[in-house]
Amino acid sequence: MSEDTRRPTVFMMDLWATVPYYTAYLSKALLKKHVNLMVGSISYYLDPGCFSNRGIMLDPGLMDVVGKFRLPRLPRRVLKLLESLLNLAALAVRFLISSPDVVHVQFLPMLTSRLPLDLWFVQFCRRRGSKIVLTVHDLLPHNTGESHKQIFHDLYQMADRIICHSESIRERLAVEFSVKGEKVAVIPHGPFFYDLPATDEQTLQSFELDPRKMLVLWQGIVSPYKGIDLLLEAWRNVEATVENVDLLIVGTGPTELLDQIREQIRSLKLRRVRLHPRFISTEELVALYRAADIVVYPYGAITTSGALATGLALGKTIVASDLPVFRELLTDRENVFFFDPQRPVELADALVQLLEDALLRERLAENVRKMNFGEESWLSIADKTIECYKFVQPLRLWYKN
Numbered sequence: 001m002s003e004d005t006r007r008p009t010v011f012m013m014d015l016w017a018t019v020p021y022y023t024a025y026l027s028k029a030l031l032k033k034h035v036n037l038m039v040g041s042i043s044y045y046l047d048p049g050c051f052s053n054r055g056i057m058l059d060p061g062l063m064d065v066v067g068k069f070r071l072p073r074l075p076r077r078v079l080k081l082l083e084s085l086l087n088l089a090a091l092a093v094r095f096l097i098s099s100p101d102v103v104h105v106q107f108l109p110m111l112t113s114r115l116p117l118d119l120w121f122v123q124f125c126r127r128r129g130s131k132i133v134l135t136v137h138d139l140l141p142h143n144t145g146e147s148h149k150q151i152f153h154d155l156y157q158m159a160d161r162i163i164c165h166s167e168s169i170r171e172r173l174a175v176e177f178s179v180k181g182e183k184v185a186v187i188p189h190g191p192f193f194y195d196l197p198a199t200d201e202q203t204l205q206s207f208e209l210d211p212r213k214m215l216v217l218w219q220g221i222v223s224p225y226k227g228i229d230l231l232l233e234a235w236r237n238v239e240a241t242v243e244n245v246d247l248l249i250v251g252t253g254p255t256e257l258l259d260q261i262r263e264q265i266r267s268l269k270l271r272r273v274r275l276h277p278r279f280i281s282t283e284e285l286v287a288l289y290r291a292a293d294i295v296v297y298p299y300g301a302i303t304t305s306g307a308l309a310t311g312l313a314l315g316k317t318i319v320a321s322d323l324p325v326f327r328e329l330l331t332d333r334e335n336v337f338f339f340d341p342q343r344p345v346e347l348a349d350a351l352v353q354l355l356e357d358a359l360l361r362e363r364l365a366e367n368v369r370k371m372n373f374g375e376e377s378w379l380s381i382a383d384k385t386i387e388c389y390k391f392v393q394p395l396r397l398w399y400k401n
Helices: 020-032 073-097 117-127 149-158 168-178 201-207 230-243 257-267 280-289 308-312 344-357 358-369 375-392
Strands: 009-011 038-040 100-103 131-136 159-165 184-186 214-219 245-250 273-276 294-297 318-321 337-339
Touching: 009 020, 020 038, 020 149, 020 375, 038 337, 038 375, 100 117, 100 245, 100 273, 117 131, 117 149, 117 344, 131 149, 131 184, 131 375, 149 168, 149 318, 159 168, 159 230, 159 375, 168 184, 201 273, 201 280, 214 280, 214 344, 230 245, 230 257, 230 344, 245 344, 257 273, 294 344, 344 358
Parallel strands: 009 038, 009 100, 100 131, 131 159, 159 184, 214 245, 214 294, 245 273, 294 318, 318 337
Antiparallel strands: none
């Protein structure tokens, strides 16, 4: 078989399962398109069925043990690092013999460490002839300023093709990192959890929700840029105006940030805020989204948002910060209520208006459902991703005959 007619191979690289759901849903869609795909990841320790439930076999290199157990944070990180070293070594030996045509990098968790072994592995693959496709989930690590800008600049220059999720991020790659526009493909972020079955009421028992009250939901990993402080400031006005509503904040995060949230709730004397600082299962997550009357995304800055994709996939009434990434996907007062993330009063006004107008909430939710943000979205994303592979490695048989 000639060089340009053999079936090309893709190595999907997320070795620590850092963005497991994105990797899983994209890989599932690519496999449906008959791409010759190896999924280089370990099991996701918080959801061991994340990949297997979607028909994906993992190929971490040598072993996949740590992710299959719930361990305390410190020993888990140490063991994961040791496991990663063994896996990288095994993959390097294999790829020395036969390297994949494309290495699609989802995340490099060691990139900003003193020993960026995963970056060195990608550079090794490039020297062996693999083309490098990189998905940008965050332009820079959150809450680090520009301390790692040079490292990411070099990474973006090294990649043969970059995938980002919005035109605004493409523009920032050009302006802030000198990446040529023709090197970047804009492919939307796909939805999560639309494929999970409806859950029963028992799933929500631990949250002690009052079915007589409306529910506003914030869910995610707690981080300063995600605007919980802004939301609580706005909630003071909501509580003063609307009686039968609760705010539920659900997600894990650093202890100091969770303590700050508790202190803000106390200082503002908020009575109808429930904080659940823990990881929730995918079943609980879907049940909470379905129970919520409004989901809110008060982010101060964002590159992309899997949480927003979940709200869209589940057809919810959405309130979100007026940010360029969101504006490319949503239209104010049509399928979202936007507000200025610098003005808590705008967020409060948006929540009050929606809580007092059930018809308006339903109209926005119905327009979200019309977007059909489900499996067809991922199949379209897979087609566009394959075009990126063809761009860097123009072999013929990207689809199985």
